Amino acid sequence: MQKTQERHNMTGTNMQAIVQDRYGSADVLELSTIERPEIKPDEVLVEVVAAGLDRGVEHLMTGLPYMVRIAGYGLTKPKTRVPGLDVAGRVVAVGSEVTSFAPGDEVFGIASGSFAQFAAAEETKLAHKPANLTFEQAGVAAISGITALQALTTVGKLQSGQKVLVIGASGGVGSYTVQLAKALGGAVTGVAGSRNLELVRSLGAEQVIDYTAEDFTDGGERYDLIIDTGGRNSIRRLRSVLAPTGGLVIVGGEGGGRWTGGIGRQLRAMVRSLFTRQRLTSMISKEDRAFIEPLADHMGRGEVIPAIGRRFDLAEVPDALRLLAAGSLSGKTVIVDDEAGADAS
Numbered sequence: 111m112q113k114t115q116e117r118h119n120m121t122g123t124n125m126q127a128i129v130q131d132r133y134g135s136a137d138v139l140e141l142s143t144i145e146r147p148e149i150k151p152d153e154v155l156v157e158v159v160a161a162g163l164d165r166g167v168e169h170l171m172t173g174l175p176y177m178v179r180i181a182g183y184g185l186t187k188p189k190t191r192v193p194g195l196d197v198a199g200r201v202v203a204v205g206s207e208v209t210s211f212a213p214g215d216e217v218f219g220i221a222s223g224s225f226a227q228f229a230a231a232e233e234t235k236l237a238h239k240p241a242n243l244t245f246e247q248a249g250v251a252a253i254s255g256i257t258a259l260q261a262l263t264t265v266g267k268l269q270s271g272q273k274v275l276v277i278g279a280s281g282g283v284g285s286y287t288v289q290l291a292k293a294l295g296g297a298v299t300g301v302a303g304s305r306n307l308e309l310v311r312s313l314g315a316e317q318v319i320d321y322t323a324e325d326f327t328d329g330g331e332r333y334d335l336i337i338d339t340g341g342r343n344s345i346r347r348l349r350s351v352l353a354p355t356g357g358l359v360i361v362g363g364e365g366g367g368r369w370t371g372g373i374g375r376q377l378r379a380m381v382r383s384l385f386t387r388q389r390l391t392s393m394i395s396k397e398d399r400a401f402i403e404p405l406a407d408h409m410g411r412g413e414v415i416p417a418i419g420r421r422f423d424l425a426e427v428p429d430a431l432r433l434l435a436a437g438s439l440s441g442k443t444v445i446v447d448d449e450a451g452a453d454a455s
């Protein structure tokens with residue numbers, strides 16, 4: 111009731127948003143009333159119905175590893191005051207150069223500042239929401255989904271019939287990787303913690319390995335492609351279960367140190383790759399609709415269904431980030447604005 115009243119009291123150009131004026135833990139986040147973003151000629155203003163949480167949001171909140179700050183996100187405080195990247199909602203206005211969207215369109219994609227009632231998105235980072243997806247599902251799709259798609263296709267070069275090992279199969283990126291790998295004809299083994307093994311099976315993994323009880327290098331199995339998103343295993347361990355001409359794609363992994371996030375592992379893979387027939391690679395996801403649209407096609411055909419674990423409203427974003435930091439969330443986490451109609455398809 112109080113929330114409805116607050117929304118009602120806001121002026122035409124105001125909105126509620128999570129804001130942060132310094133780097134730090136989730137304690138730096140506050141729900142506040144601020145001006146709606148203005149759009150540039152190549153941007154779209156989206157009324158946010160659902161927004162997704164991912165590890166990138168946590169890195170931009172903490173400013174860690176420090177490399178994030180050097181990469182241009184703000185040396186001493188975040189350049190973007192409103193966190194959030196993944197978005198789904200309705201277009202309310204378009205810039206003068208925008209040709210693909212019109213007011214009223216239902217869209218999803220990436221909009222920096224999506225933990226708010228309105229967010230500005232570049233036209234090239236949005237796609238039309240598949241009709242069979244709810245806003246909640248579409249709102250958690252782009253960031254992790256296109257990372258998974260690129261890891262498997264442009265970087266990993268998955269062929270139908272190949273054996274794929276997904277390390278971190280229950281996480282944001284992993285939950286899409288398992289489903290996409292299956293859709294592309296791969297036979298998937300997923301590595302996850304005990305509480306998430308059923309989830310990973312339900313996503314389509316033929317085999318599951320509980321990293322708290324088993325060592326994935328013990329079984330004697332060799333994989334054609336390994337997608338590594340968690341656990342920070344050494345290149346030597348990863349190579350030991352990779353086929354002689356197989357491919358390794360290092361997507362990421364938490365806990366790599368405050369300065370570089372442990373990028374040395376990626377660099378070692380690159381150097382080692384020069385001396386072996388195994389393809390040892392890493393990647394930085396390209397945020398572009400060239401990947402968002404094919405992801406939408408997979409979801410539209412029902413081959414990929416976003417695995418939503420927990421739902422939070424805007425005021426609860428700090429709680430969501432605390433749970434993410436503690437490793438207590440599974441699959442994707444969605445931030446919903448019930449009043450904007452998250453339940454509508």
Ligand SMILES: NC(=O)c1ccc[n+]([C@@H]2O[C@H](COP(=O)([O-])OP(=O)(O)OC[C@H]3O[C@@H](n4cnc5c(N)ncnc54)[C@H](OP(=O)(O)O)[C@@H]3O)[C@@H](O)[C@H]2O)c1
Pocket residue numbers: 164165166253254257277278279280281282283284301302303304306321339340341342360361362363364393394395437439440441
């Ligand atoms: N390169 C890029 O462009 C790019 C893009 C997106 C993300 N990333 C990075 O990729 C990583 C994964 O992102 P995310 O959003 O998927 O994170 P996430 O949702 O937190 O998922 C992490 C996964 O790692 C698993 N895990 C944790 N400890 C493990 C261990 N010791 N052995 C094996 N698996 C373990 C977790 O399993 P349980 O929860 O079951 O324990 C979970 O499945 C992050 O470091 C992120 O920054 C990189």
